[in-house]
Amino acid sequence: MSIEPDNRIVQRAHPALVPFNLAGVLSAADIHVAQTLATLSRTEIEPTVLLAAALAVRAVRLGSVCVEVDRLSEVAVDTEEFGIDLSTLPWPDPAEVVAALTKSPFLMGADSGPLRPLHLAKTPEGPLLYLRRYFLQEQRIRELLDERARSHPSVEVGKLTTGLARHFPDAAPDRQRVAAALATAGWTTVIAGGPGTGKTHTVARVLALMFDEYGPQLRVALAAPTGRAAAQLEESVRSQAGALGLPEHLTATTLHRLLGWKPGNRSRFAHDANNRLPHDLVVVDETSMVSLTMMSRLLDALRPHSRLVLVGDPDQLASVDAGAVLADLVARPVSQPIHPVLEEVLAPDLVEDAADDDALTTDERDRLGGGVIRLTKVRRFGEQIKRLASAVREGDSDLVIELLGAGHPEFELVDPDDLTGVRDETVTAAARLGEAAAAGDPRSALEGLQTHRLLCAHREGSSGVEFWSRLAMEWIDAPADALDAGSWYPGQPLLVTANDYDTGIFNGDTGVVVRTEGRLMVAFARGSSWKLLHPSQLVAAVPVYAMTIHRSQGSQYESVSVVIPPERSALLTRELLYTAITRASRHVRLIGTEAAVRAGVDRKVLRASGLRTQVS
Numbered sequence: 001m002s003i004e005p006d007n008r009i010v011q012r013a014h015p016a017l018v019p020f021n022l023a024g025v026l027s028a029a030d031i032h033v034a035q036t037l038a039t040l041s042r043t044e045i046e047p048t049v050l051l052a053a054a055l056a057v058r059a060v061r062l063g064s065v066c067v068e069v070d071r072l073s074e075v076a077v078d079t080e081e082f083g084i085d086l087s088t089l090p091w092p093d094p095a096e097v098v099a100a101l102t103k104s105p106f107l108m109g110a111d112s113g114p115l116r117p118l119h120l121a122k123t124p125e126g127p128l129l130y131l132r133r134y135f136l137q138e139q140r141i142r143e144l145l146d147e148r149a150r151s152h153p154s155v156e157v158g159k160l161t162t163g164l165a166r167h168f169p170d171a172a173p174d175r176q177r178v179a180a181a182l183a184t185a186g187w188t189t190v191i192a193g194g195p196g197t198g199k200t201h202t203v204a205r206v207l208a209l210m211f212d213e214y215g216p217q218l219r220v221a222l223a224a225p226t227g228r229a230a231a232q233l234e235e236s237v238r239s240q241a242g243a244l245g246l247p248e249h250l251t252a253t254t255l256h257r258l259l260g261w262k263p264g265n266r267s268r269f270a271h272d273a274n275n276r277l278p279h280d281l282v283v284v285d286e287t288s289m290v291s292l293t294m295m296s297r298l299l300d301a302l303r304p305h306s307r308l309v310l311v312g313d314p315d316q317l318a319s320v321d322a323g324a325v326l327a328d329l330v331a332r333p334v335s336q337p338i339h340p341v342l343e344e345v346l347a348p349d350l351v352e353d354a355a356d357d358d359a360l361t362t363d364e365r366d367r368l369g370g371g372v373i374r375l376t377k378v379r380r381f382g383e384q385i386k387r388l389a390s391a392v393r394e395g396d397s398d399l400v401i402e403l404l405g406a407g408h409p410e411f412e413l414v415d416p417d418d419l420t421g422v423r424d425e426t427v428t429a430a431a432r433l434g435e436a437a438a439a440g441d442p443r444s445a446l447e448g449l450q451t452h453r454l455l456c457a458h459r460e461g462s463s464g465v466e467f468w469s470r471l472a473m474e475w476i477d478a479p480a481d482a483l484d485a486g487s488w489y490p491g492q493p494l495l496v497t498a499n500d501y502d503t504g505i506f507n508g509d510t511g512v513v514v515r516t517e518g519r520l521m522v523a524f525a526r527g528s529s530w531k532l533l534h535p536s537q538l539v540a541a542v543p544v545y546a547m548t549i550h551r552s553q554g555s556q557y558e559s560v561s562v563v564i565p566p567e568r569s570a571l572l573t574r575e576l577l578y579t580a581i582t583r584a585s586r587h588v589r590l591i592g593t594e595a596a597v598r599a600g601v602d603r604k605v606l607r608a609s610g611l612r613t614q615v616s
C-alpha cells in the first residue's frame with residue numbers, strides 16, 4: 001500500500017504553526033503567505049506574530065475581512081476529517097498577541113524595509129487584526145459612506161409626494177414607498193429584503209421617480225456582481241418600462257464591466273477616484289455577493305453627488321471573496337438623524353404600531369437615518385415558508401423544529417433514509433420536462449425546469465452534488481452517458497458555467513434541451529419568453545440533476561429538496577439553510593436529521609469585519 005503525501009500538510013512550517021496545520025485550521029497557503037511575509041521583512045518575527053498573521057490570512061480565505069483577536073480560537077473546521085480537538089491547540093492568550101503585534105515589524109515596519117502587512121484596530125468589542133490591504137479598503141468604504149451621508153440631494157417635496165402616491169398606491173405603512181423615498185432623498189440607500197419582497201419592483205419605481213424629476217438626460221447605471229444577476233435585473237426593469245414610462249433601452253451590466261475592468265490586469269479598473277463614473281444614479285442588485293474589495297472600488301469611482309442604491313438580501317450566503325458588506329451596512333451603527341424631508345413625505349408610514357407587522361420598529365426607524373430599509377412583505381411564496389425562513393434567519397432553532405413538525409403542507413423534514421418523496425417528485429418533474437422537450441414546446445419545458453430542484457451544500461461526499469446527481473439520474477432513468485460531453489437528449493437540464501456576452505447566456509443560467517424541427521436545441525428562459533441556442537453555441541455547460549445551494553442563489557423554484565449536510569460540516573450554517581429554504585415558492589423538503597437542522601440554524605457565519613462597529 002502506498003501512502004499519498006498529504007498536500008495540506010506543510011513540510012517546512014514554523015514549529016509554532018505545525019499543530020494548527022495538522023488540525024486543519026491553517027492551510028498550506030496560509031502558512032506560505034505568513035512565512036513569505038516574514039522572509040520579506042528580513043527581521044526576526046515572533047512565533048505568536050507569525051501565527052496571528054497566518055490566522056489573518058486564513059480569515060480572508062474564509063471570507064472574513066479581519067480576525068477578532070479575543071476570539072482567535074473560535075474557528076470551525078471539519079473535525080472528523082482531521083480528528084483533532086481544536087481546544088487542545090496551543091492558542092495564544094489574546095493580550096499576548098496584542099502585545100507581540102504592537103511591537104512587531106509586521107505592524108511597525110522595520111529598518112530593513114517598510115513592509116507593514118498587518119494592521120491592528122481598536123473597537124469597543126475588542127481588537128481586530130487585519131491584513132493591511134483589507135483595513136485600508138474598509139476604511140475607504142467607511143470614509144466615503146460617511147462623507148456621502150453628510151449632505152442630501154435637494155428634492156421638491158410636492159413632486160416627491162405626488163410621485164410616491166402615484167407609484168406606491170398601497171395604504172400605509174408601505175415599506176416599498178419608504179424605500180423609494182429614501183433612494184430619492186439620499187445619496188446612499190440600502191434596500192434589503194428576502195426573495196419576492198418587491199426589491200426590483202421598488203427599484204423600477206425609483207427609476208420612474210428619478211426620470212420624472214430629472215428627465216431623460218438622467219444617467220443611470222444598473223449593475224450586479226454577476227452577468228446572470230445583471231441580465232435578470234435588466235429583464236425585470238425592461239418588462240416594467242412601458243407601464244412606468246421608463247426609457248426602453250435601459251441596460252444592466254456587471255460591476256466589473258461598469259468599472260471598466262481590464263482583462264489581464266486584475267487590480268485596475270478604468271474608473272476610479274481619478275476617472276469617476278459619469279452616472280447620476282447607480283443601482284446595484286444582488287449586493288450580498290459584492291466583496292469588500294469590489295465595494296471599495298465602486299465607492300471610489302462614484303461622483304460624490306451621484307445616488308447609489310444597494311439592493312439585496314443580507315441574510316443570504318455572502319460573496320465568495322472576503323467581506324459581507326451588505327450585511328455589515330444593514331447592521332452598521334447609524335449616527336445621522338432621519339432626513340426631515342422623509343418625516344414630511346412619509347408621516348403615515350413612520351407611525352409605530354407594534355400590532356402591525358409592516359410598521360417600522362424604533363430601531364428600523366432609526367436606521368432610515370443611515371439610508372437603510374428592509375422590505376418584509378413577501379409577495380411570491382407561501383406564508384408558512386416565510387415563517388420558516390424568518391425563524392431560521394432569527395436563529396430560533398426551537399421554532400424551526402416546531403414548524404417543521406407541525407404538518408404544514410408547505411414544508412417537511414424527512415429522514416435521510418426515506419427518499420420516497422424526493423424520488424417521486426424528481427421523477428414527476430423529469431417526466432414533465434421530457435414530454436414538453438420531446439414535443440418541441442420550450443415554454444412548457446422551461447416551466448418544467450422550475451418545478452423542482454435538488455439542492456446540496458457540498459459538491460462531494462454522500463451529501464454532495466455528485467452523489468445526488470447520480471442518484472437522480474438512476475431515478476429518472478437518464479441515459480448512462482448523460483454526463484458525457486455532447487450527449488444531449490430532450491429534457492436534459494443544463495447548467496451554464498461561464499459567461500458568454502455574445503449569446504447573452506451567463507454562468508449560473510439553466511436551460512433545457514428541446515427537440516424543435518427535428519434538431520436538438522437548448523432553451524433558456526428570458527423574461528416571459530425564451531431563447532433557443534444550438535448546443536455548439538454554448539461555451540460551457542454541464543448537465544444538472546442537483547446543484548449547490550451557492551449556485552442556486554438568485555433563482556426560485558416551485559419546490560426544492562435540500563440535502564442537509566452532516567452536523568459536523570463547516571458549511572452547515574444559518575445562511576445556507578435560509579438561502580436554500582427561500583429558493584422555494586410552494587414546497588420545501590429538508591432531507592436530514594433534526595440535530596443537523598438545529599446545528600445549522602444555531603451556526604451563524606461569522607464574517608468578522610470592522611464595518612459594523614466604531615474602529616479607531
Ligand SMILES: Nc1ncnc2c1ncn2[C@@H]1O[C@H](COP(=O)(O)OP(=O)(O)OP(=O)(O)O)[C@@H](O)[C@H]1O
Pocket residue numbers: 170176193194195196197198199200201202379380556
Ligand atoms: N407593491 C406591489 N404590488 C403588486 N405586486 C408587487 C408589489 N411588489 C412586488 N410585487 C410583485 O411581487 C413579485 C416579486 O417582486 P420582485 O421581483 O420585485 O421581488 P424581489 O424582491 O426583487 O425578488 P428577488 O429577490 O427574488 O428577485 C413580482 O411579481 C412583483 O411584480
